[in-house]
Amino acid sequence: MTETSKGWLAGFYAAARTARLESAGWITAAASLLWLPQAALVAAVIAGLLDPASAQVGPLAGTAGFAALGLVRAGLEVLAARWLMEGAEAALSLARRDLVAAETARAPKDPSRPAAAAVAALASEKLALLGPWLIRLRPAMLRARVVPLAILAAALPLSWVVVLIFVVSGPLIPVFMALVGMAAKEASARQLAEVGTLNTLLLERLQALVDIRLLAASSRVVEGFRAAAEDLRARTMAVLRLAFLSSAVLELFSAIGVAMVAVYVGFHLLGALGWGSWGGLSVGEGIFLILLAPAFFEPLRDMAAAWHDKAAAEAVAEEMAALEAGRGALMLGAGAAVAPLPGAPEIALRGVAVQIAGRWLRLPDLTVAPGEALALTGPSGVGKSTALALIAGLQAPDQGEIRVAGQPLGPDTADAWRARLGWLPQVPHFLAGSLRTTLSAGPVAPAAMAAALRLARADGVVARLPRGLLARLGETGAGVSGGEARRLMLARVALAAPQVVLADEPTADLDEETATEVTEALLALAAGGATLIVATHDARLAARMGRVVALEGAV
């Protein structure tokens, strides 16, 4: 476990910590200790039946007392479970919310951003692995410190041999647990990886269903998958055999401890072993001791059983710490809908430079007048997309200043500035939900929608879709062609009636005719008075703009 992940886990616990969460562990310990009077009552009842003359507790009173204590114990356990579970869920919720807030505040074009699916997996599934660590392991560790000591204290006045058996076999358990812990950590990590691999294998094959069919490889692929699954099973079992063996050794020690106490007490009561107690055990005391034995080992076994929760929690902490350490540039503003920034939408860049993946990108000083049509050109990686992101406030420059509508573009002005922008992304992304959801957040007048679709030459696309605007398209536009997806994105821009349009490689990967249509649609937006800035290396598109700025990316 690295220092950073240890630090993260400590921070997580500090944020999760409440009085209830803290005291819940003690309540579980108290519930465990209630077994002492319960055992004493049972022992007294049985001893009383064996020797009615010396009976201290009658069967009715003893049974009633046992049941009453059992109810109290169950009540304490359910109370502790409530505090633990609620505390843990609240802590997880907090961590998820923090993660969502931090990740959605990052600059969208920052290349160090992890894949969206990886962040989602961390937030929705992996973080949940911290729950058992809070709910099971921590209270078990507390009980393992408290309960055995209390039982030793209860056994000492009766028999020093029993205490000796406990003391000798008890501390061996943590020694073995260290071994178990190490083996279990490896085993659980390996097992998680194996199950993950099986899912990845399945996922890949399902993604390739069409290819497999076209290659007439169906039966071979199924056989291959079956063999891979069998292989995984065999390897996982080899690891588990080892891990389970070490925990079996642990159980063995507690079983031997319990059996030794039982045999010693039995022989002692028979008179075969006269030593080991302070002047002889009564039957009741013998039964009491035998009832304590499993309870002595139970917290240690609970802790061992929950030990792999620690490994899982540490693995998650490691990932979280790495994610937090990798967080870089932030987006300006919150991305909220606010009133547009007033003033003529002039854009000015002065001495702007950003550092991306350790490399400095410098942009030329530039002023874009309202209504101007500008092409940013240059080879790949020169910073064309970055320039658009900077102008949209999706990222802050490391040096220099950007002024929009006469004001510096900063956290306070970015949302208001973006309310005047339209953005055409290079890679379309369709939101989960209908096409209408992707095109607009709120209701749109049918006439405005029709006009926007017409302007973007996307009316035909929508008409062809089985459910029109209610159709659900895949995330990257499965269901429409690449050119159709681009035109739908353009319709979204048109719908917002922006005063400045930023388009990132609007004609990349399009055939000539579709490229021409997209170009015309963009020019139609410009003809309506909007400023148009395109990042492109399509010479024909650049030629249609009023001005071309070639970026050189000089350091």
Added chain:
Amino acid sequence: MRALRAILRRMWRAERAALLRGVALSAVVLMAGVALLGLSGWFITAAGLAGMLGLGLVFDVFRPSAGVRMLALGRTAARYGERLITHDAVLRVLASLRVALLERLQRLPYGQMLRLRGAQTLNRLTADVDALDGVALRLAMPLAAGAVTLAISGAMLAWLVAPAVALWSVASFTLGAAAALIWAGRRALAPSRRAELAQQAFRMRLIDALRAASDLAVQGRLHMQRMAVLEAEARLHSARDQVNRVERRAGFALSVTVTLAAAGALWLGSGLAQAGQISVAALALGFFATLALGEITGPLRRGMADLGRMMDAARRVERLLAAPDPAPAPAAAVAAPRPDPTAPALAFAGVSLAAPGSSRPVLDALSFDLAAGECVAMTGRSGSGKSLVLALAAGLIAPDAGRVLLAGQPLADWPEADLRARLALLPQRAALMRGTVFEALALARPDLTEAEAMAVLEAVQLTGVVAQNGGLSARLGDGGAGLSGGEARRLTLARAILRRPQVLLLDEPTEGLDRPTAEAVLRGIRHELPAAALLIASHRAVEQEFSDRLLRLDQAAATT
């Protein structure tokens, strides 16, 4: 519930032996626990009595103490075996369910296959299969093992202690536990479903918020999307709290059940012992054995609390698995039609096709011939149906009107195996899988030799790239990671060439390649397949220049 039973039946049919082994060993562990506690109690009490009566020297101490030791050690060993066997059973069940799913989905119609390809659909599906792993581990096996343990323990208690004590212990425990678990199953149903739905919504909304961050920010919607993510999170949190509450209450009821069952056994046994009907040692046996029955319910609590989630997952998976199979009878049963040597390799005759789900025709009475050794480039703006023509030609979809002929015989008459042997299609988004380069190629031809593999790599201009990465045994990551887009594209092209088809259909084969490479690749295809008919869906000049003639799709009645 019906879907859950159906899934369970599938698991049972596939892995009967493994499941039975798991149940048997779980029952052995539970019974050893009951016997150990019962015997220990009996032994101490009997020994105490013997000591009191001064009979210590005649009391047979060795057999019971040996029994205690044997049970203690035997239980440890059985526990070890049980853990191994149940994990083995779960891994087997997990694999067999996934194999069944893969087998079934491979027979889906083309349109459904395409829809399945979305990352979110697939994530959903794998999450569902994961949820079903608990059906065996936390529901079926513990229930069966618990029932066996209860029955045998009841019989033993009736024999060794007294029928009344046995009846009380088993009946009170069974009734209490069953009531608690059934209550939990019912009460947790709705919240565990809600938790699952909220989790899916949280995940999908978060992915949208991250992937479309730029778009959403510029539209002023990012903050709203963030709020929507947090709203799903709040629903998840509250649903999880509700599931936990049900689980806790069920746990309380189970704990009370065990206490009352044991207290009842103590009280009943005391009465019988006072009346002299049973020995005090037998009373101790009955009490301790009843106390140990509590272990049965351990894994069931979470299983019942997760019931709703499992049931929903079962319903979705079962819907896929049990859907009627649209694929025709196995191809082997049908004889391949005789190819007509005088007919064109591929011919479309008056083929019309509407866009899926709409009546608007994309293709209207399309007719063309494609001869062996000929290369035709299909052109037309995006959306004009180029990819649809290829899907029609490959028999993946059927035309609304008109006929597609392969070697003079209607496409529908060709059995799947003969069709795939004669015709190959490189789709626009061809997929690669984790494995070596050789394995990727061998998917097309199981009897592939290294020499053939090298030849086809040369044809698609990949020899250099592959040599740099370590040759044919170079490993590709998930989905072919490690190759650039253009390289991955050429590897899938090589795979299609290896099928040695008489008709090769290519969807934008040189997309993303620079002009000299694209020309070399096209020449390589022709060199490898000199007599094949090539049909290319194309928007690049380089492909069109290479072709013998063009087929323009957007001209109303496209003919040769």
